[in-house]
Amino acid sequence: MMKLHWSPKSPYVRKVMVCAHELSLVDRLELVRSVAAMLKPNQRLMQDNPLSKIPTLVLEDGFTLFDSAVICEYLDELGQGSLFPRQGADKWQALRWHAFGDGLLDAAILWRNERERDVPLAALIDAFTLKMRASLKQLDDEAQALAETPFSIGHITVGCALGYLDYRFADFGWRGIAPRLADWFAETQTRPSFQNTEPTAG
Structure with a gap:
């Protein structure tokens, strides 16, 4: 094992x-x-x-x-099946969303660390906020493509990034920035793989 x-x-x-x-x-x-x-x-x-x-x-x-x-x-x-398309446009789209989701997570974790400091640096908080809003708007524009493209590692990573915003940044209200993305995310959250991996305080 x-x-x-x-x-x-x-x-x-x-x-x-x-x-x-x-x-x-x-x-x-x-x-x-x-x-x-x-x-x-x-x-x-x-x-x-x-x-x-x-x-x-x-x-x-x-x-x-x-x-x-x-x-x-x-x-x-x-495993059974594949989450990494092997060639063509689907491969590069999946890898791009994979990198995009990881980049969102990297930024969100640094953002959280900064805002929890005794004296957060306002310029850094503003920079993270700006990047997050811009990224969410970009993904909102791509929500239809996310819905229409075969499920892949890209969908998983973007979904995990949005789940992390729910877990650590509930007050940010990202759904108001990206309503189409929110609809896609809601559908993704019905998959057992997401339901069985909800973050907990344990």
């Missing part, structure tokens, strides 16, 4: 777990609760990943894989 360093709150872990559900691989994963705080490196986790980051996947032969993008692609080779 493979071992996955895991947290119920990490959106990057959620992306891996959504893939695992979609590819019927959950039963092959042993979930190891691992805390990966920026200022407190996890010595146990560092035995498998010296960067002390999650998700980290330990294969049955002890070989380790990180980060989430690599793990998702590895699971895709093992």
